[in-house]
Amino acid sequence: MNLTLRRLVLATALGAAALLAGCSSTTKNSGNSTYDFGPAPAPAAAQAAPPMSVLVVTDVTGVAALDSERMFYRLAYSDPLRARSYANSRWASTPLSMVTQRIKSRLSQSGIKVLATTDAAAGMPILRMEIDDFTHTFDSATQSYGQLVLRASLFHGHKLIDQRVFNQKTSAATLDAAGGARALAESTDAAAAGMLAWLATLQLLKQ
Known part of the structure; x- marks a missing residue:
């Protein structure tokens, strides 16, 4: 050589x-960044009467990917079938757990006594929820949103009273994990507000 x-x-x-x-x-x-939903928004000064006095709320269920702390995003404009995860950002808890706790908190704020299944007595209405989507989605290289698709089913005495799908999209202020986390938190709060309005229409369950 x-x-x-x-x-x-x-x-x-x-x-x-x-x-x-x-x-x-x-x-x-x-470095790694950890995100949660932050404190729940304060309830409105003047609130309507709660839709029911007591409600049993089960833990939210969903696909296995939502039972981890990974933060997922999707490039809908170029690769819509692939869910990617942020390398250096994660949730403080699993999305299933965070959505469960947030919705329970918002229901409690409205005046409903929220019980777990272990505390339930016979004859109490039961709310079951399942997440179909919980993703920071980019619909272009310059725009994104946090989307929560949640299906809620209300049972009373083993009978299905009603079912509703809440599909909430909130524009992300920034094109990163922080923007996605805030948008998903706002989508969850919007879904909780919609759920309260829905429950208020089910007059037969008021006690």
């Missing part, structure tokens, strides 16, 4: 090493 070729090989090796070192440093210093 002549001198010129040796120098070229050495320079290439040193360049590759420097690049790997730079990537490693970037990964270590990028």
Whole structure:
């Protein structure tokens, strides 16, 4: 191997090493961000009477991917069938758990006594919920929204009283995990408000 070729090989090796070192440093210093829904919005000063006095609320169910702390996003404009996760951002708890707690909180704020299934007595109305979608979705390279699709079913005495699907989209203020987290929190609050309005229409369950 002549001198010129040796120098070229050495320079290439040193360049590759420097690049790997730079990537490693970037990964270590990028840090991880953890998000939740923040405090629940304060209830309105003047509230209507609660739609019912007592309600049993089961834990929200959904696909296995929502039973982890990963934050998912989707590029609907270029690759709509692929759900991706943010590398350095995560939820503080699973989306299933966070949505459960948020909706229970909003129901309690309205004046409903919220009970778990372990505390339920026979004859109490039961609310069951399932998430079909909970994603930060990009509909273009410059616009995105947080979407929650939640199906709620109300039972009374083992009888289905009514079922409603809440499909909430909230525009994200920023095109990143922080913007997606805020948008999904607002979509969850909107779904909870819609759920209260829906429950108020079911007059037969008022006690």
